[in-house]
Amino acid sequence: MHKTLIVKAFEKAKNELILKGELNPSTVKIAEEISDAIDKLIGFSLGERRYRDYHKLALELEKDQERDINITQVKIVSGLCNYLGYSTYSDFKKKIDNKDKNSNSSLIKRTISTYKYYLLILAIISLAFYGYHAVNQQKWMVWQKDRYVETDFNSNSLNQGLLKLYNADRIEHFKKIDPNCDTVFFKNDGTEMLWYGKNKSGELEFFTSVGLHPETGKTLKKITKYIIKKYICESY
Structure with a gap:
């Protein structure tokens, strides 16, 4: 499940950079965005190179359902879950497992372009909601x-x-x-x-x-x- 965790973190970071004006953010830029966000969330710094290494290995194993990557730093696993909106790794795993169980053939057959469109809309809504509360409550x-x-x-x-x-x-x-x-x-x-x-x-x-x-x-x-x-x- 670690490979799903890092892949989704990169997807979120990429979409946030696009919304900030980065039309085609590089993998390095995305990794730096994640590193900065995790450091702010949990106060634990991990170089962007390590995030890129984890992401590269996750993509290599993405189609192999029997194999997973191992993110050795427990704090980073927790930080990535928080970055994606989950309180714990257990909550993240349960959510992903439920999504897998409830998926059907119509969802699987959606085209990549449609998937990206809805993902972008969801990211915009999430950012708008987060931005409103951040501006009014965050120091x-x-x-x-x-x-x-x-x-x-x-x-x-x-x-x-x-x-x-x-x-x-x-x-x-x-x-x-x-x-x-x-x-x-x-x-x-x-x-x-x-x-x-x-x-x-x-x-x-x-x-x-x-x-x-x-x-x-x-x-x-x-x-x-x-x-x-x-x-x-x-x-x-």
């Missing part, structure tokens, strides 16, 4: 210089991709810093305390938590001793 945040700050809803900022759903963890722990030789890069057990990524100008920037670069939307990388010596402190 928002925006990136300012070196941190996220809470802000009011602004349609122009949302259309420009600047407005993000409020995330308390991002507000409290995600900051951009300028590290130096005195910076503590690792915990006592060796766990990284700094992540990095390039901005739109190609310059390296450093952040205090894992996540996506607030300017480019790309997944940040863990700090390494090589990066420290080359870009921060030659004597490290």
Whole structure:
């Protein structure tokens, strides 16, 4: 059932990108959309490459009813279910099983074009319903210089991709810093305390938590001793 889960997540993300103006979003863009959404929902980041790998394997096995893929990260399975509107993986599985049992030959024989049309209509209705409640009930945040700050809803900022759903963890722990030789890069057990990524100008920037670069939307990388010596402190 994991292959159905990831395929449906990609279908939803693709339709949302189309509604935002992306006429033919790439697989990378779709994977980044999912990665960003899951990170916002559960605070757990997984690189877009892993989502693409899962999706590719799912498509290869889609016609084989006896085989499934295995998404090893339990949090990602839960996050994908939440992204598709289900509380738990069990709810998702029950819903899919019921759909399979109630399907009939007339539904199976629908043409691909008709299926895409109704799917698009459903996506528009769902987005309209979600958008109404999101604007009126959801809190928002925006990136300012070196941190996220809470802000009011602004349609122009949302259309420009600047407005993000409020995330308390991002507000409290995600900051951009300028590290130096005195910076503590690792915990006592060796766990990284700094992540990095390039901005739109190609310059390296450093952040205090894992996540996506607030300017480019790309997944940040863990700090390494090589990066420290080359870009921060030659004597490290």
